[in-house]
Amino acid sequence: MQSMPNHAPSITPIKADLMVCPRWIIPVEPAGVVLEDHALIINRGEIVDLLPREAAAQRYVADTIETLPEHVLIPGLINTHTHAGMTLMRGIADDQPLKTWLEEWIWPLESRWVSTEMVRDGTLLACAEMLLSGMTTFNDMYFFPEAAAEAVDQSGIRANLGILAFDVPTAYGHGADDYLTRGLATRDALRNHPRLSFMLAPHAPYTVSDATFDKVATLAAQTGLGIHIHAHETQHEVDDSLHQYGERPLERLERLGILGPQTLAVHAVALNDADITLMAKHNVQVAHCPVANLKLGSGIARTTALNAAGINIGIGTDGAAGNNRLDLLSETRLAGLLAKGTQQDPGLFPAHSLIYMATLGGARALGLQDQIGSLTIGKRADLCAIALDNATTLPVFDPASQIIHAAGREHVTHVWVDGQCVVKKKHLTEISHGEIYAKAKTWENRFRG
Amino acid sequence: MQSMPNHAPSITPIKADLMVCPRWIIPVEPAGVVLEDHALIINRGEIVDLLPREAAAQRYVADTIETLPEHVLIPGLINTHTHAGMTLMRGIADDQPLKTWLEEWIWPLESRWVSTEMVRDGTLLACAEMLLSGMTTFNDMYFFPEAAAEAVDQSGIRANLGILAFDVPTAYGHGADDYLTRGLATRDALRNHPRLSFMLAPHAPYTVSDATFDKVATLAAQTGLGIHIHAHETQHEVDDSLHQYGERPLERLERLGILGPQTLAVHAVALNDADITLMAKHNVQVAHCPVANLKLGSGIARTTALNAAGINIGIGTDGAAGNNRLDLLSETRLAGLLAKGTQQDPGLFPAHSLIYMATLGGARALGLQDQIGSLTIGKRADLCAIALDNATTLPVFDPASQIIHAAGREHVTHVWVDGQCVVKKKHLTEISHGEIYAKAKTWENRFRG
Numbered sequence: 049m050q051s052m053p054n055h056a057p058s059i060t061p062i063k064a065d066l067m068v069c070p071r072w073i074i075p076v077e078p079a080g081v082v083l084e085d086h087a088l089i090i091n092r093g094e095i096v097d098l099l100p101r102e103a104a105a106q107r108y109v110a111d112t113i114e115t116l117p118e119h120v121l122i123p124g125l126i127n128t129h130t131h132a133g134m135t136l137m138r139g140i141a142d143d144q145p146l147k148t149w150l151e152e153w154i155w156p157l158e159s160r161w162v163s164t165e166m167v168r169d170g171t172l173l174a175c176a177e178m179l180l181s182g183m184t185t186f187n188d189m190y191f192f193p194e195a196a197a198e199a200v201d202q203s204g205i206r207a208n209l210g211i212l213a214f215d216v217p218t219a220y221g222h223g224a225d226d227y228l229t230r231g232l233a234t235r236d237a238l239r240n241h242p243r244l245s246f247m248l249a250p251h252a253p254y255t256v257s258d259a260t261f262d263k264v265a266t267l268a269a270q271t272g273l274g275i276h277i278h279a280h281e282t283q284h285e286v287d288d289s290l291h292q293y294g295e296r297p298l299e300r301l302e303r304l305g306i307l308g309p310q311t312l313a314v315h316a317v318a319l320n321d322a323d324i325t326l327m328a329k330h331n332v333q334v335a336h337c338p339v340a341n342l343k344l345g346s347g348i349a350r351t352t353a354l355n356a357a358g359i360n361i362g363i364g365t366d367g368a369a370g371n372n373r374l375d376l377l378s379e380t381r382l383a384g385l386l387a388k389g390t391q392q393d394p395g396l397f398p399a400h401s402l403i404y405m406a407t408l409g410g411a412r413a414l415g416l417q418d419q420i421g422s423l424t425i426g427k428r429a430d431l432c433a434i435a436l437d438n439a440t441t442l443p444v445f446d447p448a449s450q451i452i453h454a455a456g457r458e459h460v461t462h463v464w465v466d467g468q469c470v471v472k473k474k475h476l477t478e479i480s481h482g483e484i485y486a487k488a489k490t491w492e493n494r495f496r497g
Numbered sequence: 498m499q500s501m502p503n504h505a506p507s508i509t510p511i512k513a514d515l516m517v518c519p520r521w522i523i524p525v526e527p528a529g530v531v532l533e534d535h536a537l538i539i540n541r542g543e544i545v546d547l548l549p550r551e552a553a554a555q556r557y558v559a560d561t562i563e564t565l566p567e568h569v570l571i572p573g574l575i576n577t578h579t580h581a582g583m584t585l586m587r588g589i590a591d592d593q594p595l596k597t598w599l600e601e602w603i604w605p606l607e608s609r610w611v612s613t614e615m616v617r618d619g620t621l622l623a624c625a626e627m628l629l630s631g632m633t634t635f636n637d638m639y640f641f642p643e644a645a646a647e648a649v650d651q652s653g654i655r656a657n658l659g660i661l662a663f664d665v666p667t668a669y670g671h672g673a674d675d676y677l678t679r680g681l682a683t684r685d686a687l688r689n690h691p692r693l694s695f696m697l698a699p700h701a702p703y704t705v706s707d708a709t710f711d712k713v714a715t716l717a718a719q720t721g722l723g724i725h726i727h728a729h730e731t732q733h734e735v736d737d738s739l740h741q742y743g744e745r746p747l748e749r750l751e752r753l754g755i756l757g758p759q760t761l762a763v764h765a766v767a768l769n770d771a772d773i774t775l776m777a778k779h780n781v782q783v784a785h786c787p788v789a790n791l792k793l794g795s796g797i798a799r800t801t802a803l804n805a806a807g808i809n810i811g812i813g814t815d816g817a818a819g820n821n822r823l824d825l826l827s828e829t830r831l832a833g834l835l836a837k838g839t840q841q842d843p844g845l846f847p848a849h850s851l852i853y854m855a856t857l858g859g860a861r862a863l864g865l866q867d868q869i870g871s872l873t874i875g876k877r878a879d880l881c882a883i884a885l886d887n888a889t890t891l892p893v894f895d896p897a898s899q900i901i902h903a904a905g906r907e908h909v910t911h912v913w914v915d916g917q918c919v920v921k922k923k924h925l926t927e928i929s930h931g932e933i934y935a936k937a938k939t940w941e942n943r944f945r946g
Contacts, residue, residue: 138890138903139892139894139902140894142847142898142902143844144843145844146843149843173888173891180889343834343838346841347839372898372903373902375889382831385791385792385831388792388793389790389795389797390796392796394598394793395592439622439626439629439933440626440822441587442587442622442933442934442938442941443585443587443940444941445587445589445944445945446588449591449592449821453820454587454817454821454822456906456907476888484888485891488891488892489892492892492893492894495892
């Protein structure tokens with residue numbers, strides 16, 4: 049290498065696939081950091097460097113350079129709980145009590161219509177919405193995960209699919225054994241897919257027998273798979289369990305060997321202090337779904353107490369049939385607002401901690417923290433760019449606050465998953481709007497009939 | 498007129514300025530109605546007809562026909578409480594206790610910077626955000642209303658401005674008498690403006706003396722103006738009043754003659770049953786600001802009890818310095834979610850009732866229900882069109898539910914105020930983005946300094 053006096057030594061630039069140069073980067077790890085005028089370097093879908101923009105321009109030559117002069121770049125948002133296929137039922141029966149909603153609307157429709165076609169079409173619509181809203185990973189629990197996987201594959205999103213288990217026959221299978229067999233077969237068939245992972249998904253304590261939980265616990269031990277389960281969504285569920293089993297649902301799950309650091313308890317609303325202690329003892333993960341909990345009248349989860357107990361919390365949208373939007377940014381904002389408001393403490397859950405919950409907290413909840421959740425060298429390049437130069441987001445004193453409290457999904461401009469650009473200037477690259485529209489209208493007409 | 502056998506009689510079409518032909522119209526009055534394939538006819542800024550589209554095409558010939566094939570048209574949203582000029586401080590000090598936020602950030606900044614220039618620029622930014630978010634009227638309380646009026650005039654929005662009163666000198670004036678004199682002079686100068694109205698705005702029980710309230714009550718009686726006041730925002734405010742006056746703030750306001758059907762109580766969070774009875778007795782109006790109440794740790798207003806007592810509720814965003822967004826749709830959605838969640842009753846505040854709160858309820862709160870708030874013949878043409886053909890809003894089973902629970906301000910495409918199109922295909926017609934951006938950045942730099 050030549051050495052030239054009074055000049056920096058010339059070096060051969062390193063080739064990379066992509067260089068993203070936003071105004072600000074919030075890597076999430078380390079915590080609370082906002083980098084200005086830095087660049088993120090991606091090669092083969094992996095984050096390979098994060099450095100000041102000037103140094104990046106000297107050190108790297110990238111096939112694609114994306115300059116985002118008024119944007120903040122964060123890790124892609126992680127939706128820790130949804131039922132993507134149900135997006136086709138968005139808003140079909142609002143303002144109804146949970147029992148009416150399920151028994152008179154959702155279950156009859158599912159019984160009539162759930163199929164691989166419905167799950168694929170519904171999941172594709174959900175993927176479109178989630179990508180446009182800045183999500184790069186979702187954790188799903190629904191019938192026919194093999195059909196959901198097709199939509200995931202097409203859309204370019206990342207997903208963690210549920211291997212369903214519960215004790216009622218449906219169009220998808222005869223009962224728990226059948227569901228588990230089918231789900232495990234789907235996982236085996238797709239285990240090399242770069243954007244798919246799986247968890248066991250026993251539906252809920254009130255729909256799964258002790259015998260089925262035993263099988264789930266055994267499978268979890270054999271395979272190393274995590275467990276995705278609704279738990280303590282309502283006080284009614286807790287009361288019923290006490291009546292039927294003489295135990296609270298979490299006590300029963302502990303007895304059955306279901307609780308552990310790879311167990312994701314969804315909702316976790318109706319909790320007493322002993323429940324929280326039990327969850328902390330087993331390092332259980334929580335998927336907090338504040339909109340669904342309010343909209344269905346379940347209540348408000350005790351996130352401040354969960355957080356104080358050291359329990360990791362991710363954010364989930366739940367299904368669009370109930371929510372009715374798959375919008376993790378507004379969901380995360382609400383998580384913060386509810387904690388501040390109910391505890392009467394505006395200092396709770398400051399902006400960076402909420403961004404953490406929506407990204408790395410979600411990755412930890414799914415056991416994917418080594419692969420995604422932060423803009424860390426060696427992780428997969430799942431990225432979300434948010435523009436802050438709009439009338440609705442100006443001025444900008446603190447990009448972290450702006451993301452949580454002022455911006456919305458409408459400001460998401462670019463999304464990358466595994467290094468691939470799947471949303472560019474607010475448009476999906478892998479899904480046509482015409483396809484989404486036609487499928488949604490087809491199913492709207494079917495459900496009306 | 499000729500009569501032709503076997504044909505409808507030919508009639509001369511009536512000329513009109515504008516015909517809006519959306520897929521759906523929710524007129525709000527009568528309640529709960531969704532009209533499909535109807536047209537709204539506007540002439541000289543007034544709604545002159547609402548009829549089936551085919552009949553409209555025969556009866557009217559309009560200078561402009563706006564066809565919105567996948568949209569729902571509703572009355573323009575009404576923001577019943579904000580401090581528009583503060584939008585320039587959006588996000589400047591988040592996650593702080595209220596006392597720190599006010600005493601260490603907001604008040605020092607206001608003391609240093611509040612001026613006609615700041616209020617005009619901040620209000621213009623607020624008007625841009627509110628129009629893009631579907632609001633056509635806002636109710637303001639801030640310094641230099643004459644400067645706010647300039648921004649209102651430029652932007653094309655409608656506003657109800659506060660004639661401020663409180664007992665501390667500021668850059669705007671020496672104290673209550675001076676504020677009232679200045680505010681009344683502003684009102685006199687602008688009383689013929691077609692989009693401006695005024696209310697007396699004594700800031701809050703804790704900043705206004707009995708003597709000043711006496712003057713406000715006298716002025717209200719003399720002028721017929723309504724009264725816009727913060728009240729019972731926090732339990733702390735109630736406790737302080739009990740300590741200082743031996744009365745709860747609402748009791749004191751009743752004694753001073755401030756309560757009545759033209760009095761708008763903003764926040765109304767810390768209410769006991771007697772407070773609600775008192776408010777109902779005087780037909781007091783409420784501006785419900787759920788995000789600000791949560792974010793500042795004030796709590797959750799008892800909207801179900803207020804509603805049951807027959808008290809009219811409008812929705813407000815409060816100021817962007819605290820909220821941090823002027824987004825009445827998400828605010829309205831949250832109002833519904835909080836009621837459902839805290840009362841554990843998903844049937845509370847169904848979608849049509851929330852649309853009412855955001856429109857006609859807001860108009861009633863401001864005493865403007867004869868002019869705006871519903872798509873009623875004879876009212877001013879303040880309109881908001883929301884597109885429902887996006888991946889994030891499909892399918893559509895119920896347009897009312899979709900507006901509240903799935904759509905966001907990002908789906909607002911067209912807005913008219915007084916019959917003038919001020920937002921067209923998501924772009925402001927009267928304000929340039931360059932002007933907004935430059936002003937926001939100028940003030941961002943000043944405040945940082």
